[in-house]
Amino acid sequence: MVKNSLIFIVLIGFAVLLADLFVGFNGNTDLNTLANHYAVSGPEEVGSANLVTAVVVTYRGLDTLGEVTILFLAAAIVSFLLKVEAGASRNRKLRSTSEILDTASKILVPVIFLFGIYVFINGHLSPGGGFQGGAIIASGLVLMLLAQPAKEVGHKLITLVESISGISFVLIGVAGVLFAAGFLDNKLLSLGKFGTIFSAGVIPVIYIFVGLKVGAELSGIITNLQENQNEA
Amino acid sequence: MENLNLEIITLITGIILVLIGIWGLLTQKNLIKIVIGFTLFNTGIHIIMVSIGYVKNRTAPIIDQSVNINDVGNSVVDPVPQALVLTAIVIGLGVTALMLTYVLKMYQKRKSLEINNYNDLKW
């Protein structure tokens, strides 16, 4: 009880802090200089219709690389920690799934995968992008695993996709240093015609790799967690 | 109630979520619930971030039919917090995944989700 009241007091203090922080916040009526630059010059400089994508992949591309790295790290740690020791007997008790789920998944999973690919390919044009697409792909995998718990997903494949797309991302970045103005420079490829699929320089390429990578990483995490279900 | 605009409401919601998240994280004894507390905290922060980037009466920063290509600067909200929140969400996802994995591993070793059972290291 004492502890809870202490927590309460501390939380009140923290609330006061947050209140103090935002006491002057009254919504924005205008973009600040930075945002304005992105909005006004973004389409021209980057060629991406989705300004968020422009910011994410180009202007703040290094963040995105870091982001991918974080997922990669998380996947690596999960796979390390949950790695089932070779030779360990596997006696998982798995619930059998319903026919409906099984059948539906067979139809839906390819569609979901396709949708995911669509989302990341169109990342520079519409809401969406590599992360979203990757997440969608991974959700398809979740569905698949729910329907067929016993299915072994090829870790090798996941790793391969993950590594190749990761390396490609880095290589694109380095190519920017070598052949354009800087690391992850968008103008490595021509900007193309604004608003079409083949536009916005390397953004779609990067987003494809990001999508694949994120999809692979999330899938890796999910399969690892799933394989550890009921594991002694 | 004039001040209670959309962004203020979401901001306050975010703050409350942060506080609830911390409260849960501090008071729940079940490891999974603690992780949930963290995700609430994290989500609250993301909502705060988005609220901050909002500009009154504007649309998403995607140049499509709803945006006048020549007046982008006056028709979209700030793309930066949205880009940041994207990154933050992914990071949060990674962290949450890790937390759950650790909890799983701890559970596998000791068959308990009670946080008080993991106090071996102290002082």
Place this chain on the structure above:
Amino acid sequence: MVGPIYIIAIALGTAFSLGFFKKANSNFSFAFMLFAMAFMTFISGQWLYAFLTQQQETIQIFTAGFKPPFSISLQMGLHESVFLSLINIIGLLAAIYLYDQLREKGVQMMMIFVLLFMGLNVVIMTRDIFNLFVFLEIASIATAGLIILDKSINATSAGFKYIIATAIISGILLIGIIAIYYFAGSLFINDIIKLNLIYVKGGAVAVFLVLIAIILELKPFPANGWALDVYEAAHPGIGAVISAASASAGIFVLAKILPIVGDPGYYIIGLIGIITFLGSNLLGLKQDKANRLLGYSSIGQIGLLLTIIGLTPYLGDKTLFIAFGVLISHALAKAGLFWLAGIINSEQIKGWAAIRRNPHLLVLMGTFIFALVGFPPFPSFFAKWELIMQLANNDKILWLALILIGSFIEGIYLFRWFGYAIKGENEDLPEFKIQWNKIIPVIVSALGLYAIGYYYSTLTGLAANLNYIPLLFIIFLYAIDFLPVYIKNTISIAGIGYYLYITFPDLEEFRLIFALIFLVGGIIILLAGYAKKGRRSGFYPLVMMMFAGLIGLIEANTTLEFFFAWEIMTIGSYFLIIRGKKSMTHALSYMLFSVGGAYLILAGFGLAHIGQSSYSLDILANVQSYAPIIFTLLAIGFMTKTASIGLHIWLPGAHAEAESDVSPMVSAILLKAGVFGLIVLMLKMGAQSFGSFDIYYALAWIGAITAVMGNMMAAFQEDAKRLLAYSSIGFLGYALFGLALMSHLGWLAAVSLSVVHFMFKTLLFLAIGGVVMRVKTKEMYKMGGLIKKMPFTFISVLMGIIVIAGVPPLTGFGGKWILYNAVLEKGWFLPAGAIFFAGIIAFLYCFRLIHAIFLGQLKDEHREVKEAPFWMLLPQYIILAVIMLFSAIPNSLLKPIGEAIMPYFSEGALEWQGNLAISNFGYWNGELIMYIVGGIFVVVFGWLWFMNRNAQEVKQFNIGYSAERPSLPETTHFAYNFFAPYKKALGFLVSPIISDFWEAVSEGIHAIADKIRRIYDGNAQTYVLHIIAFIVIFYLIAFGGSYGI
């Protein structure tokens, strides 16, 4: 040059590619990873080189081809390159160290490892605040991954705590960053700095959140339980990375965002820093697990760094020098210790006793421990020196005191630990094996410490004259340690002799006198070393280190040189003392008193430096302010070495348990360093008083009480060497008293007594050492009747005690006589009464010493005892010859001393007519007394011989013993508790009040530490609560008062 961006590319590329490799190729994948680490190190090192030598300009790297603030930019400047090099080198070494683990655990761990360092590298280079957040997260997550290297339950739960805590912290950071973005409209740090956000309502809170989050990443006390658990549970190789590399990066980040906060931030950082420094070190006291102890120490060091950063406004342009000196010492030493921990593989610090199975490992460990505490020649020494000087200069006395207190507390547990390593029980400890990959990183970091220490000493400018020749000689002796003892002994003697020969012409006055005591004394005592057999491994470098320090004291012209030498001497003597038997606790208390004393000296020098630009020792002569305080600090500092009452408890054990030829060194020579310090101090500073209270009068009383207590305790000892040790305490009481008189005669007495003390204490310790060597016990009552077995030793002891007793005609009397005259001149009769009382008490222990050992009944088991070896006797008889010379011709000793004193105190000098000394009060002719007494003695002896020449020598038990024939020497030799009635009457005076006092202090501090550390209850929620509460409390501190961040 290879662009810094390639650090990222290489690291990421490597990490991503590692996925291709399978376990079968682990050697190849490890090589691949190592190559990446090496390449990162190469890039950063290459930039460092360019910045240092080629006037390279700081460069900005723009990503995505846009300028900031539109894109993320990185910066590479001198500071960045230094930190990057440090971190990457540690990373490279850590990777080598973790060779087995990384290979065994597979490619994931290698990926994580590389990515951790990639994260840290970007964190240092980036100039974008959100990018900073992202890469901090990478580093955090990678760390969390490395923590679970061995997948144990403890590691996993520690990892969980770590993730929860860092996730909360980064959440806070994120809130702060987004708020900053709101207020600043930019994420580019340079832009944000320009906006002075702290003057914007709400902006200040945003800045505060970022600041506090970065500080929390540095694990401040008390919101750091999670980090401690990590240090304890993680593999030591990982602990090294967290402690050394991550913390360095964290500090750099803090420095990077500091300009955003502006000046008010310093206050908060300093406050948190000092709390962390003190709190963490305090709690470390109770810690007995090695890795966790290292954790406490790491956090403490980070606290010190925070303090230094917080004190930037007062440290000015020295901040970087100081902070980096502390940081690099911490990083290399802490990494080294963690790595050693992995080799020793002992959870408890007591288990480190195993380390001395390999003496070289012990040397490495010592290097790290001394570097952490801030001894020379390590960078931390120069940093600490500069820190104290600057703080004093800015009148930040409280900060100065707190920093020294914190360092002292850290010294306690580090040296206790080191003591276990050198002297703890290691019989039952498991073996450890040394692998090449584990030892190389340790060696490299130790060498790095030495190299950077040397580099640092050249940076200070005034340290350029530091005398490294003796230190090189020490290294030489270490290199030839495999040779037999007589060769090394000869080389050592030759070394000292040669040094004396080349420095002799430059010495004068007191320097000459003390140089002779130190160096000639050293040579004489070293002669006894020929009596030792075998290799005497490690002995000579240590002896030479002590002498190097002593020489340095003599030669010092600046306060820094003096302090440098003082600390070198302390190291050498510490090791000499701890070489003895059962010496662990004594060496620890010696070290603690030494370190405490040294800090007082440091503080004193610092205060003396206020308002003066020079560093010469002469600044003491015209201090601007705090003169009496400076004097008191320095005096107490020096008195820890002279073992004045209250500060003496280290001495008896230390001297008594030392080896037979080390005891005279530490007793007869080392204590004089304190006397020399006092002399320098008193000469420079002159009369000092607090208001009307004369400090010298207090010193006189301290001297008097020391003399009485020292002598009385000596009288009650059963252990011969302990008796001599207490006698030293008493004798230095006389010297202190004499010095305090501040007159010609007082000083003449003090200095001549110091010389005499050197002689008889060498004589007695060597003689008793010889006896102990032969009879294998130090308990006097277990000896007896040895006069017939060891007649030469007996004569030494006899002469020695006559000198101590101050009975005419031998030279000890001269000191007494001068002291009487000095007292009459000065008029301090009450302390003088005590001094003379002490002189009489000296008879008690003198007699006891000679009686219990040499006279009375010979024990049966000693019937075959032989005389002490020739090489033990030789130095004794050399000294005996000098004593006889000084006794017969007292002015051969007193005149030169008098001349040395003359320039400072001319009044009341003795007038010499031949050998007749005339003072204002009386006169004394030592030579004549010698003849008269000799004459009377010969006449009386002749008379007795004439009357009684056919006396018959009888056997041992042929005594008139109440008509019974005693059969056992044990019951007949009255020696145990010899002064029982005296003890009954005055024993209460020597009840161990002082040691009880220090013990109570120590117990109290440990109890407090134990209570406080209960806050770390091992529960992740508690730790998070600490974090939130920490934020709230410092929010209130920063914004609550009128201060405002």
Place this chain on the structure above:
Amino acid sequence: MEFKNIGYALLTIFIVLNYGLILQGVVRKIGARVGRRYGIRWYQPYIDIIKNYAKRSTITHGVMFYIAPVFRLTGGIGLLLFMPVIFGSDIFGNFSFAGDLVLVLYFQFFGILGMALGAAESGHPYSAIGISRGLSQVTSFELPLTLGVLAVAMQYQTLNITEIVAAQQGGFMNWTIITNPFAAIAMLIAFLGAMGRSPFDVVLAPQEIPIGPPTEFQSGLLGVLQLNRAIFPAAKLILFMNLLFGGATNWAELILKTFLIYMWPVFVGTVFPRFRVDQSIRWFLTVPLIIGIIAIILI
């Protein structure tokens, strides 16, 4: 220093030796008569010495044992000779030009320590016990004595005994005992201890321990000690006479004064029973110490 000094010194020793022996005998005689006993003959000490030298069997326990009496007697004679015995007399100033009061004070211990060493070599536990007691007691009365001496030296601004005596000339009102009573009292109390008579005679403790440190000494060795027993107390008497009672300008005055001073410990000894060592230590470090401190403060 000339050789005739040696002759005068021998003369001094001769006079003081005889005086000391007679004093010893006479005082014992008086003590016996006071106690209603017949007592010894007044010349008994001479007889004892002659008897001891005449003994044919002599044993020794070793070198230190053998030379211990030499140390003892050298101490006694030295003490005597380093003082001016007769004020104003060059002849009986003896070797006082070699050192001052400090020398005299410290030279007392020469004999004590030498004796202690020799006695200890005998290996007889009673010797050792006696030494332990003796040294303990010596240290305790030394403190009031030192304070008194410092007070006196300060009073006369000199450590030169001759000058101290000179300052006290001109009637008993100039004696230190009158001019500096506290110092004198402290010293006189210390003197009780120095003389080793009851109540501070536990060192020799004639009843329980057969004569303390000298237990093992016999024949000629004991004879030398007996010589010292005549000279050493006499020398101490002369020292106190010089410091406190104006010294003596001729032998008659010296004999009179020292005899009267000697009565002081004799009376005290007759009245008070013996102290244990710890008792005497405690006592010396209370009353006389306080008096000594008062003397110092009053200077």
